[in-house]
Amino acid sequence: xxxxxxxxxxxxxxxxxxxxxxxxxxxxxxxxxxxxxxxxxxxxxxxxxxxxxxxxxxxxxxxxxxxxxxxxxxxxxxxxxxxxxxxxxxxxxxxxxxxxxxxxxxxxxxxxxxxxxxxxxxxxxxxxxxxxxxxxxxxxxxxxxxxxxxxxxxxxxxxxxxxxxxxxxxxxxxxxxxxxxxxxxxxxxxx
Amino acid sequence: xxxxxxxxxxxxxxxxxxxxxxxxxxxxxxxxxxxxxxxxxxxxxxxxxxxxxxxxxxxxxxxxxxxxxxxxxxxxxxxxxxxxxxxxxxxxxxxxxxxxxxxxxxxxxxxxxxxxxxxxxxxxxxxxxxxxxxxxxxxxxxxxxxxxxxxxxxxxxxxxxxxxxxxxxxxxxxxxxxxxxxxxxxxxxxx
DNA sequence: CGAAAATTTGACATGACTCAACTGGAGTGG
DNA sequence: CCACTCCAGTTGAGTCATGTCAAATTTTCG
Numbered sequence: 389x390x391x392x393x394x395x396x397x398x399x400x401x402x403x404x405x406x407x408x409x410x411x412x413x414x415x416x417x418x419x420x421x422x423x424x425x426x427x428x429x430x431x432x433x434x435x436x437x438x439x440x441x442x443x444x445x446x447x448x449x450x451x452x453x454x455x456x457x458x459x460x461x462x463x464x465x466x467x468x469x470x471x472x473x474x475x476x477x478x479x480x481x482x483x484x485x486x487x488x489x490x491x492x493x494x495x496x497x498x499x500x501x502x503x504x505x506x507x508x509x510x511x512x513x514x515x516x517x518x519x520x521x522x523x524x525x526x527x528x529x530x531x532x533x534x535x536x537x538x539x540x541x542x543x544x545x546x547x548x549x550x551x552x553x554x555x556x557x558x559x560x561x562x563x564x565x566x567x568x569x570x571x572x573x574x575x576x577x578x579x
Numbered sequence: 580x581x582x583x584x585x586x587x588x589x590x591x592x593x594x595x596x597x598x599x600x601x602x603x604x605x606x607x608x609x610x611x612x613x614x615x616x617x618x619x620x621x622x623x624x625x626x627x628x629x630x631x632x633x634x635x636x637x638x639x640x641x642x643x644x645x646x647x648x649x650x651x652x653x654x655x656x657x658x659x660x661x662x663x664x665x666x667x668x669x670x671x672x673x674x675x676x677x678x679x680x681x682x683x684x685x686x687x688x689x690x691x692x693x694x695x696x697x698x699x700x701x702x703x704x705x706x707x708x709x710x711x712x713x714x715x716x717x718x719x720x721x722x723x724x725x726x727x728x729x730x731x732x733x734x735x736x737x738x739x740x741x742x743x744x745x746x747x748x749x750x751x752x753x754x755x756x757x758x759x760x761x762x763x764x765x766x767x768x769x770x
Numbered sequence: 771c772g773a774a775a776a777t778t779t780g781a782c783a784t785g786a787c788t789c790a791a792c793t794g795g796a797g798t799g800g
Numbered sequence: 801c802c803a804c805t806c807c808a809g810t811t812g813a814g815t816c817a818t819g820t821c822a823a824a825t826t827t828t829c830g
Contacts, residue, residue, distance in 0.1 A: 510705065533645065
């Protein structure tokens, strides 16, 4: 478990053993059941979570009750609602577990402590957000310029691991399609 | 000019006068003509830019030659291609000036120097990216769930200043619409 | 003024949505 | 272990938003 976190952090910054131990002391481990909420709309997000095991989704429920999936998470990904935890305002998102999950949490307060003790961790989180931001920009461009079929093909090429673990109607939601449309796309696809 | 930058930085972190002076010494001022490129596809982005005056766009040209606008920039916004400058790989974007611009640049190297001398600036740039990321997530959700008409109304409500300065076909591109469709939407709109 | 660019308008095509019905598998309880 | 329900996935028919192609009109700017 800690190895996963160390490897993930070590990918972007180099820390001493002491630094790692400081970091580890500030995280807490938590298990979730399938379908359990990590964050519910209206709650203020209090931590960032690192997925040790399992699979999550983060989504918004719109005025018409439709769910729109913002992103999925699997092992070694980070989940959180930056907007809510930074602004301390209620989140507009839900996050829940598609599979049973094991996570490491760090609260905002402990993150500040961590930055003070291990300044490189501020850099680490900056890099995480940068990467998330870059990915998010790419997704915007894909949504602007590609058809449903192209977006689906891109998705399965990019996230083959996710595609196998997640029901199609949720992939449809992520891609901005109805389940019916995705089903038809998948139908043609096998030509 | 420096006041604008100071105010922008001061919005997120508090610096001493010395810190500001250190920061200022690492930026360089540059003027651009209308239509001039700030960054061209294929070039490696070498700096982040702060807009003192003017208006920019950042866009991708797809396989079919179509342009898709990722974002606009006006006074007191930051422009750059994080992916390219961090990875040192050629950018896939173009950035150019819709109006004549005045900018303050900071190169990646000087940014590192700045972080070392004024650690709060690392925090400042992290916050900038966080905010950009949050905005980008919201845009994804809008693109997933809203019609062209709704996206347009949201755009003019959110960026009234931009809407007046930018040709409609570029707004269409930003919204993921053809200029024709946007024109029709605007037609109905005046009911 | 004149050329180029931007915007609008019309006719038509199409991708994706909606509503609805049907299939098949997973889980549940008697 | 079967009957029942629930949910995901598929399929069909009709509709609508938006795209495409083409042309006319207006605006911008050298």
